[in-house]
Amino acid sequence: MPDGLVDAFWEYERALMSDDVPALDRLFAPGPTTLRGDANGLLVGHDQISAFRSGRGGAPQRRIVQTHVQTVDDDHALVIAVTELERGGRGQQTQFWVRTSDGWRVTAAHVSVPAPAIDTRIWRVIGDPLVAPTGSGPLDGESVAVKDLYAVQGQRIGAGNPAWLADARVEPVHARALELLLEAGASVRGITRTDEFAYSLAGTNAHYGTPPNPKAPLRISGGSTSGSTSAVSLGHATIGLGTDTGGSIRVPASYQGLYGIRTTHGAASAYALLPLSRSFDAVGWVTRTPELLRQVAEALLPAGPRSAASELVSVPGLTAIASEEVALVVDRYAAEHGAMRESWDLSDLPDWLQAFQTLQAWEAWQERGAWVAPRLDELGADVRGRFEAASLIDDARAAAARRLVDEAGARIRELVGDRVLMLPSAASVAPLIGEGLDAVRTANMSLTCLAGLAGLPALSIPRSTRAGLPVGVCLVAGPGRDRDLLDLAIDLG
Amino acid sequence: MPDGLVDAFWEYERALMSDDVPALDRLFAPGPTTLRGDANGLLVGHDQISAFRSGRGGAPQRRIVQTHVQTVDDDHALVIAVTELERGGRGQQTQFWVRTSDGWRVTAAHVSVPAPAIDTRIWRVIGDPLVAPTGSGPLDGESVAVKDLYAVQGQRIGAGNPAWLADARVEPVHARALELLLEAGASVRGITRTDEFAYSLAGTNAHYGTPPNPKAPLRISGGSTSGSTSAVSLGHATIGLGTDTGGSIRVPASYQGLYGIRTTHGAASAYALLPLSRSFDAVGWVTRTPELLRQVAEALLPAGPRSAASELVSVPGLTAIASEEVALVVDRYAAEHGAMRESWDLSDLPDWLQAFQTLQAWEAWQERGAWVAPRLDELGADVRGRFEAASLIDDARAAAARRLVDEAGARIRELVGDRVLMLPSAASVAPLIGEGLDAVRTANMSLTCLAGLAGLPALSIPRSTRAGLPVGVCLVAGPGRDRDLLDLAIDLG
Numbered sequence: 013m014p015d016g017l018v019d020a021f022w023e024y025e026r027a028l029m030s031d032d033v034p035a036l037d038r039l040f041a042p043g044p045t046t047l048r049g050d051a052n053g054l055l056v057g058h059d060q061i062s063a064f065r066s067g068r069g070g071a072p073q074r075r076i077v078q079t080h081v082q083t084v085d086d087d088h089a090l091v092i093a094v095t096e097l098e099r100g101g102r103g104q105q106t107q108f109w110v111r112t113s114d115g116w117r118v119t120a121a122h123v124s125v126p127a128p129a130i131d132t133r134i135w136r137v138i139g140d141p142l143v144a145p146t147g148s149g150p151l152d153g154e155s156v157a158v159k160d161l162y163a164v165q166g167q168r169i170g171a172g173n174p175a176w177l178a179d180a181r182v183e184p185v186h187a188r189a190l191e192l193l194l195e196a197g198a199s200v201r202g203i204t205r206t207d208e209f210a211y212s213l214a215g216t217n218a219h220y221g222t223p224p225n226p227k228a229p230l231r232i233s234g235g236s237t238s239g240s241t242s243a244v245s246l247g248h249a250t251i252g253l254g255t256d257t258g259g260s261i262r263v264p265a266s267y268q269g270l271y272g273i274r275t276t277h278g279a280a281s282a283y284a285l286l287p288l289s290r291s292f293d294a295v296g297w298v299t300r301t302p303e304l305l306r307q308v309a310e311a312l313l314p315a316g317p318r319s320a321a322s323e324l325v326s327v328p329g330l331t332a333i334a335s336e337e338v339a340l341v342v343d344r345y346a347a348e349h350g351a352m353r354e355s356w357d358l359s360d361l362p363d364w365l366q367a368f369q370t371l372q373a374w375e376a377w378q379e380r381g382a383w384v385a386p387r388l389d390e391l392g393a394d395v396r397g398r399f400e401a402a403s404l405i406d407d408a409r410a411a412a413a414r415r416l417v418d419e420a421g422a423r424i425r426e427l428v429g430d431r432v433l434m435l436p437s438a439a440s441v442a443p444l445i446g447e448g449l450d451a452v453r454t455a456n457m458s459l460t461c462l463a464g465l466a467g468l469p470a471l472s473i474p475r476s477t478r479a480g481l482p483v484g485v486c487l488v489a490g491p492g493r494d495r496d497l498l499d500l501a502i503d504l505g
Numbered sequence: 506m507p508d509g510l511v512d513a514f515w516e517y518e519r520a521l522m523s524d525d526v527p528a529l530d531r532l533f534a535p536g537p538t539t540l541r542g543d544a545n546g547l548l549v550g551h552d553q554i555s556a557f558r559s560g561r562g563g564a565p566q567r568r569i570v571q572t573h574v575q576t577v578d579d580d581h582a583l584v585i586a587v588t589e590l591e592r593g594g595r596g597q598q599t600q601f602w603v604r605t606s607d608g609w610r611v612t613a614a615h616v617s618v619p620a621p622a623i624d625t626r627i628w629r630v631i632g633d634p635l636v637a638p639t640g641s642g643p644l645d646g647e648s649v650a651v652k653d654l655y656a657v658q659g660q661r662i663g664a665g666n667p668a669w670l671a672d673a674r675v676e677p678v679h680a681r682a683l684e685l686l687l688e689a690g691a692s693v694r695g696i697t698r699t700d701e702f703a704y705s706l707a708g709t710n711a712h713y714g715t716p717p718n719p720k721a722p723l724r725i726s727g728g729s730t731s732g733s734t735s736a737v738s739l740g741h742a743t744i745g746l747g748t749d750t751g752g753s754i755r756v757p758a759s760y761q762g763l764y765g766i767r768t769t770h771g772a773a774s775a776y777a778l779l780p781l782s783r784s785f786d787a788v789g790w791v792t793r794t795p796e797l798l799r800q801v802a803e804a805l806l807p808a809g810p811r812s813a814a815s816e817l818v819s820v821p822g823l824t825a826i827a828s829e830e831v832a833l834v835v836d837r838y839a840a841e842h843g844a845m846r847e848s849w850d851l852s853d854l855p856d857w858l859q860a861f862q863t864l865q866a867w868e869a870w871q872e873r874g875a876w877v878a879p880r881l882d883e884l885g886a887d888v889r890g891r892f893e894a895a896s897l898i899d900d901a902r903a904a905a906a907r908r909l910v911d912e913a914g915a916r917i918r919e920l921v922g923d924r925v926l927m928l929p930s931a932a933s934v935a936p937l938i939g940e941g942l943d944a945v946r947t948a949n950m951s952l953t954c955l956a957g958l959a960g961l962p963a964l965s966i967p968r969s970t971r972a973g974l975p976v977g978v979c980l981v982a983g984p985g986r987d988r989d990l991l992d993l994a995i996d997l998g
Contacts, residue, residue, distance in 0.1 A: 047573055047585055049597040051617060054571065054587050077973070078547065080540055082601060082612055088577045090601050090613055092540055094547050100740025100793065101719045104542040106599050106615040108575060108583050119575055120583055122599040124544060126719070127620030129694060129741030132633040138623045139630040140713075144671075166659050166675065178637075182659065201622060220633075226594045226619070247593025248622030300593065480570070 014086050017109060020116035021079070021091055024107075031070035037062050041110065041117035050123040053229025060230075072125060073098040087111040101126030133221040134239045134248065136160055136170055136177075138202030143186075145197050150307050151251075152197035157204045157243035159236075159254040162187040163284035164203060171286055172208040172236070174219050175390040176383070188281035189253065189295055189312055196311035201249040204239025208395040209380055210255055210288045212236050213263045213438075213456055214449050218392025222445060227269045227482050231442035232449075234264030241268050241298050251308055252298040257288050258372060259438070259460030261296035262472045266484025267442035269474040271305045271501065272298040276491050277467030280312045289375040291417065292368070292464045305471070306498035319496050322432040322489065324351035329358045333458050334436040341475050341483045346434045349504055356427055360420070361458060367416035368461040373402035374410035394449070417465055424466035428490055432500060435459055437472040437484025462488065469494040471501055507579050510602060513609035514572075514584055517600075524563035530555050534603065534610040543616040546722025553723075565618065566591040580604040594619030626714040627732045627741065629653055629663055629670075631695030636679075638690050643800050644744075645690035650697045650736035652729075652747040655680040656777035657696060664779055665701040665729070667712050668883040669876070681774035682746065682788055682805055689804035694742040697732025701888040702873055703748055703781045705729050706756045706931075706949055707942050711885025715938060720762045720975050724935035725942075727757030734761050734791050744801055745791040750781050751865060752931070752953030754789035755965045759977025760935035762967040764798045764994065765791040769984045770960030773805045782868040784910065785861070785957045798964075799991035812989050815925040815982065817844035822851045826951050827929040834968050834976045839927045842997055849920055853913065854951060860909035861954040866895035867903035887942070910958055917959035921983055925993060928952055930965040930977025955981065962987040964994055 020039065027035035037058070040046055044057040048064070055061045078094035088110055095103040103125035107118050130138055134157075141155065143164060160170040164187070168180035185191075190200065205220050207213075215238030216222045223233040223242035233242050237254025241264035244252040254261050256274035265272025273296055280295035287293050295312065299305045326346040331339045346353075377384075377399065384391065384399050391399065427433075439455035463470035468491055472484035487497050513532065520528035530551070533539055537550040541557070548554045571587035581603055588596040596618035600611050623631055627650075634648065636657060653663040657680070661673035678684075683693065698713050700706075708731030709715045716726040716735035726735050730747025734757035737745040747754050749767035758765025766789055773788035780786050788805065792798045819839040824832045839846075870877075870892065877884070877892050884892065920926075932948035956963035961984055965977035980990050 045573070045575070047575075049585065049587075049599070049617070051619070053595065054573075054585070054597055056573070080538070080547075080549070080613075082538070082540075084577050084581050088581070090583070092542065092547070092613055092615070094542075096720075097740065100738055102546065102722070104547055104615060106542070106613065108601075120573075120585055120599065122585070122597060122615045122617070124542070124615070124617050126544070126739050127624075129628065129736065129739070130623065130631045130633055131620075135622065135633070137630070137632040137635065140623055140625040140628070142630065227589075229595070243622065245593055246619050246622070247590065 013081060014083055014089055014111065016111070017081070017089055017091070017116055020109065024118065025076060028071050029073060033065050036065055039118055041112065041119045045119070047120040048123070049121070051127065052224065074103070077102070095125070097125060133223045134204060134242045136203045136205060137167060141199035142202045143194060143200035145194050145199050147195040147197060149196040150310055151193060154198040154251055154304065155201040155249040156190070156193055156198050156251045156253050157201055157240040157249035158190060159206050159240050160203050161206060161210060161255060161286040162190055162253065164190065164200060167203060169286050170203070172206040172210070172217055172220070173390065175387055183284065185284060187285050188283035189285065192311045193251070193253070193308070198251060201243070204243055204252070206238060207236035208391055209376070210236040210257060210260055211376060211395045211398050213259050213453055214394070215264060216394070225268050225442055228267065228442045231444055232267065234267035234438070234442060236260040237264050237296070237298065241265060241270060244270055244298050244300060250299065250304060254296050254298065255285065255288070256294050256296040257292045258368065258457050258464055261298060262437040262460055262470055262484060262486055263456055265298045265472040265474070266437035267482060269476065269482030270298045270300060271302050271474060272296060272472045272484070273305055273309070273494065273498065274463060274470045275313060275494050276469045279314065279469075279492065279494060287379055289372040291371055291375060291414075302473075302498070302501040306502065309494060309498050313494055316492060316495060318499060319430065319493060322430065322496060322500065324349055324434055325354050325431045326351040326434045327354055327356045329356060330435045330459060333439055333455055335440040337477045337479070338436050338438070338440055338483050341477060342434065342436045342485050345475055345485045351434050363416060364420040364465055365458050365461050367413040367420065368465055369457065370405060370413035371410060371417050373398065374405045374413070377402040377405065421466040424462050425468070425490060428466070428468065428488060430490060432497065433488040435486050435488065437486040441477060441481040441483060459486070467491055469497055471497040473501055473504065506574060507576055507582055507604065509604070510574070510582055510584070510609055513602065517611070518569065521564050522566060526558050529558055532611060534605065534612045538612070540613040541616070542614070544620065545717065567596065570595070588618070590618060626716045627697060627735045629696045629698060630660060634692035635695045636687060636693035638687050638692050640688035640690060642689040643803055644686060647691040647744055647797065648694040648742040649683070649686055649691050649744045649746050650694055650733040650742035651683060652733050653696050653699050654703060654748060654779040655683055655746060657683065657693065660696060662779050663696070665699040665703070665710050665713070666883065668880055676777065678777060680778050681776035682778065685804045686744070686746070686801070691744060694736070697736055697745070700729035700731060701884055702869070703729040703750060703753055704869060704888045704891050706752050706946055707887070708757060709887070709942075718761050718935055721760065721935045724937055725760065727760035727931070727935060729753040730757050730789070730791065734758060734763060737763055737791050737793060743792065743797060747789050747791065748778065748781070749787050749789040750785045751861065751950050751957055754791060755930040755953055755963055755977060755979055756949055758791045758965040758967070759930035760975060762969065762975030763791045763793060764795050764967060765789060765965045765977070766798055766802070766987065766991065767956060767963045768806060768987050769962045772807065772962075772985065772987060780872055782865040784864055784868060784907075795966075795991070795994040799988075799995065802987060802991050806987055809985060809988060811992060812923065812986060815923060815989060815993065817842055817927055818847050818924045819844040819927045820847055820849045822849060823928045823952060826932055826948055828933040830970045830972070831929050831931070831933055831976050834970060835927065835929045835978050838968055838978045844927050856909060857913040857958055858951050858954050860906040860913065861958055862950065863898060863906035864903060864910050866891065867898045867906070870895040870898065914959040917955050918961070918983060921959070921961065921981060923983060925990065926981040928979050928981065930979040934970060934974040934976060952979070960984055962990055964990040966994055966997065
């Protein structure tokens with residue numbers, strides 16, 4: 013055993029147990045190549061590791077039950093420890109120690125602890141399965157992560173808010189969409205977290221936390237179909253059933269690198285689905301493959317003829333709403349697939365967006381205002397702010413917004429015509445956890461509101477930036493052309 | 506980058522993806538110090554690692570998305586890779602590579618992959634919580650893992666068998682024991698796996714697998730309260746509610762190093778609890794601390810006066826039924842606490858055990874025979890064998906067994922008197938997974954049947970062998986003296 017290594021090991025262990033961040037920072041080697049990995053991902057560089065430590069409020073209490081040392085030479089050794097957590101279970105810690113002029117330092121650490129019984133950031137209830145299939149068909153063997161807005165027979169609807177859940181009745185029947193999936197052979201894995209009442213695109217639920225984004229570990233999940241998307245990203249389920257009012261499928265699909273579809277407004281049944289804004293709410297889902305994305309549509313959408321191949325069109329003024337790295341991906345993808353570039357007059361877009369948000373807010377207040385008004389303190393700050401603003405919208409303003417929504421919808425359907433519009437699914441890659449989200453929300457909705465205003469189907473295809481972060485390319489087509497988009501997503505590959 | 510390391514890394518990756526066990530065995534350094542750890546524990550030595558590889562049927566398909574190399578010198582390097590699993594999510598692999606005369610070899614590997622949504626070896630349904638408390642009291646903040654024999658309102662009873670589950674009704678009310686826990690402030694975390702119909706002490710459910718034993722990773726969990734015990738071991742829940750007919754609390758508590766109590770027969774309500782053998786079935790639970798073990802009793806057992814301190818007695822002829830390493834622990838513990846050694850005439854013990862097993866089997870057949878008879882093919886081999894034997898027991902044999910059970914019970918109550926008997930909770934440490942279990946079962950039941958025959962409370966205290974494996978020391982007292990045992994367990998420390 014090299015001199016001083018044992019002392020350094022125990023010094024580290026003591027510092028960890030007392031959350032002595034300066035000591036932990038000191039015992040990890042400085043510089044950009046130091047590594048620390050756990051179930052939440054690999055941190056690269058001392059700065060990232062130090063930021064993580066400062067934020068987490070200490071490691072779980074544990075004791076060391078086994079150690080194994082592989083000594084390379086007087087200055088290098090690998091130390092593997094088996095840990096036993098006070099809260100239960102065993103873990104493992106692998107550390108590579110290097111002796112520097114300042115003493116022994118860890119250059120790489122890999123930490124495992126037992127996973128929790130249930131990741132409550134993603135799930136509220138889960139079973140093996142929670143609901144068995146009622147039939148057999150194209151979805152045999154598939155499992156569904158159900159956003160906590162759909163009725164599951166025998167369960168309550170939680171809608172992302174604990175007070176709502178506490179008041180909720182036990183649902184007497186399944187939501188129609190769920191019933192159709194069960195008949196087609198799928199089982200229900202469980203009920204997933206959503207932003208409160210689906211009134212956010214972030215996934216940063218104030219009560220249950222932010223679900224993980226496995227391909228972008230330090231970044232938000234996107235929402236409001238946050239739990240279902242993370243569940244599919246992690247392989248917990250194969251189908252993430254959700255809703256999309258103003259981007260709640262497209263944004264998380266884009267942030268997490270999944271396929272996702274928002275269906276034509278009204279095409280899939282919203283029966284026994286808690287509404288946010290009935291003028292815009294649409295059933296949607298995310299999957300890891302375009303084939304399964306289409307297979308789900310066979311169960312949920314009315315049969316209909318396919319149209320012939322569609323011309324692709326991209327609009328530089330829309331793509332430019334996105335960040336440079338996202339625009340680059342979308343432009344390259346559009347060019348690869350021969351999309352025609354076309355200029356649209358977008359001078360009304362800010363007004364359209366405002367009309368969308370006004371009508372959405374007014375409708376949300378009609379649906380939830382009576383319950384929410386005396387319970388504003390039980391909402392997260394972001395959703396609370398939206399409901400407070402919604403409460404101030406009078407009927408006249410809502411009626412004016414509806415007129416503009418109708419007008420904008422008609423104009424957008426005309427612009428898209430029988431073509432397929434290609435635009436960014438979201439305006440940026442997933443923001444880092446803790447970043448401000450107001451500007452992100454406005455930019456996202458400037459893009460997503462188009463399909464919402466016009467009631468159009470929109471499908472997000474996963475691509476990635478040069479740095480490896482997920483980006484969604486969105487396809488939008490005329491009303492009822494969901495299947496054309498689903499076929500196209502497979503063709504485009 | 507040292508010469509040849511990259512090639513070796515990719516050679517390993519290819520071998521892993523094609524489950525080329527000889528190549529994997531070759532690329533891991535020979536000898537007893539090579540290490541491989543994952544969520545199931547740390548394997549020490551090339552032999553253990555090789556046995557694991559041969560048994561698992563390949564690693565999940567994945568691709569490498571990042572690699573980081575820390576080079577020590579021409580012959581030593583640490584390689585950290587971020588993996589992306591085909592089924593979803595990201596993992597990490599840390600390998601220490603050493604160049605030997607035969608080429609590059611891994612001397613230590615640490616592998617992490619995303620945990621499944623639900624560990625189906627432990628749980629059938631789980632929630633956050635599955636059932637909220639209905640009151641507030643001494644169990645505020647505690648969470649219960651409920652053995653899948655207790656009715657949970659709105660859920661089915663699965664009893665460890667998928668065909669039974671498929672036939673089961675939705676339960677209209679909670680089991681009484683559960684109701685009391687909820688009133689005392691506990692929540693239900695979920696419903697846990699059991700051996701089929703609780704008719705085993707092993708936990709090796711043929712349909713759902715063997716729950717993990719965190720303190721003894723290569724060993725069985727013990728059963729039939731297998732899932733609840735693993736859940737508490739892992740910190741998934743704080744209270745593991747189960748049953749003990751012939752050792753189904755004491756054996757898993759012993760194998761996993763937890764506190765566990767089998768209550769006096771009839772003392773705690775068995776209402777809405779699926780019976781196995783009503784003459785012996787007793788409510789029981791496991792916890793990580795003796796204090797919580799006692800707190801649960803406050804909710805579940807009738808109030809009653811405590812007796813004065815009891816004399817401890819140990820019986821060499823009983824301790825000797827256990828393996829040497831277990832007997833050593835029990836003898837040492839008995840000596841430490843001043844237990845009196847006493848010889849009992851145990852010549853009838855084999856007959857008593859047989860009477861116990863006969864009556865248990867006959868009652869089990871009365872309860873389940875009608876359902877089981879046409880469905881023997883839907884049972885695991887062990888439980889099937891027991892039911893087949895049970896079907897052959899005629900009423901006369903059962904009546905004779907009952908007479909001997911009554912006689913033995915009276916004799917045991919007399920022998921124990923107002924003292925506390927100290928004996929092994931189980932006859933051995935947890936057997937290795939895959940070991941034959943028939944002899945183990947007989948030895949276990951020779952010990953556990955005493956409390957069963959006499960309807961006595963029995964409490965298992967966790968100790969460990971010199972090698973660090975869990976062992977239970979069992980305290981047995983007269984009927985109704987559950988609280989004395991619970992107090993004593995705290996006093997003994």
